[in-house]
Amino acid sequence: MSEPLVEARRLTKKFGDFVAVDAIDFEIRKGESFGFLGPNGAGKTSTMKMITTVSPITDGYLRVFGIDPTENGRPIRQRIGVVPQEDNLDLELTVAENLYIYGRYHDMSRSEIEPKIEELLEFAQLTERRDSKVEPLSGGMKRRLIIARALINEPDLIILDEPTTGLDPQARHLLWDRLYRLKREGATLIITTHYMDEAEQLCDRLVVMDNGRIVAEGSPRQLISEHAPREVVELRFQDGQKDEAVHKLDGVANRSEVLADRVLLYTDDADETQRQMHTRGIEPEQVLVRRSTLEDVFLRLTGRRLVD
């Protein structure tokens, strides 16, 4: 098996007394698409910042391409592409110039950068906006430009910190499509997200983070089958009828989860669960049957939802 591109053991980040990342272990291999799933404040971004060498580690062991980021950050940064959580494009420059300066930061010559810019604009579907300023671009276009910028140096490892947060569904799907393409071409991706559908679609393997710790690890399907029964019956009740119904629901499913707006029943057999509900005279206003998702895994592991 190939050497891991990123290897962390008891990796820890503290800010004063606050422990942002609490002794986590993980390994990321070449060609894999690895996710960090967790709510805001779980420690995902702090972990990314340590990997990209822009935040010194407090304790533990971290190697990126086998290099110690504390001792030698520059050769690591030479080989990575970073898509930060917050847009940090240079608003005074055009679309193409934003790509150009990052090429220069990576010590590429003008003749190396020029063809690369055209290729990346094509990839990011921004060719027509080549000489436009960055400011008037839509949120989705800015994100695609940031991804293009992260690819200028043909990185061996691409780190995306919440790449689609704040985008509308159409823009997200377009972005996912671009990321799929990178994945198919064999790129190694690290993605943080608090969207379970994003993690399900893009990640081969992921860790679930909460309060600075890793609470589960595996492929999306593995995690779901380990931590959540196959199906979920979602119930919505009319005002005031939920509490009464919850008492009567005892035993109709493997497990239930009472949320503010609905009740989730985890079950291996949704038909059987619904039959039993009917027998007991439980009549919700709305019933939805679906397959378990990572959101359910997260709820199971932490008792909280990913996005509130």
Place this chain on the structure above:
Amino acid sequence: MTLSRSLRYAESEVIAYRRTWRGTVITSFVNPILFLAAMGAGLGALVDDGSGELAIPYLAFVASGLMAATAMQNGAGDGSFPVMAGILWRKNFHGTITTPLGPEDIVWGRLLWGLARLTFVLAVFAVIAVLFGALDLVPALLAVPPSVLTGVAFTSCITAWTLTQEDGRSLSTLFRFLIVPLFLFSGTFFPISQLPGLLQQVAYATPLFHGVEAVRKIALPGVGESIVTSIPLAVHIGYLVVMAAVGVFLSIRLLDKRIRP
């Protein structure tokens, strides 16, 4: 190598400047002309008709002072708002350090670019002053390096200070309570010997005083003690070099702490 990385950073500033230079024309070129016309030619006529304590035309006196003061204003501007933009508003410094460049390359790169821009601004100022008949060409051009040094000393120290500020609110306070008083009381418009004793001592300690004195001793060769102090030129230059160096050192440390938490 660091110089190459700093230059690559400076290149992005140059590209940005190609789009934003129009906004800097007023402060860089038009203001000095207005000041020279109003203070030098206008007020100067009155001053020169008066007691005549100055051994040279007031226009020459104020032109040399304004050269250093212009450098201070440009330098201070360069060390404040664009730095806050880089760390907080546009956040482009945060992106830059995910590439092979580091905080030290940003600081040195900005300094190199600032040096080039100040040189241009002050060379233009010198030529304008010559056209006004305030200074002779050769001494005016020789006075460009000490005024650039004045500007760089301000850029580096104010960069360091900006990096300690939470947000942009304090930046305009800096101009109101530091830059403007320095502009008025560091010998730009009148010799500091006119100040009351205690304030004179304060003025000796201020950076712009040393900038003004250095520029004046070079731009107005052979003027006597009614115009400049007897402090050796090397002291002024030394003061400004130390100030610039301390500013750069602090800026690198503070930028590192700020954007690599």
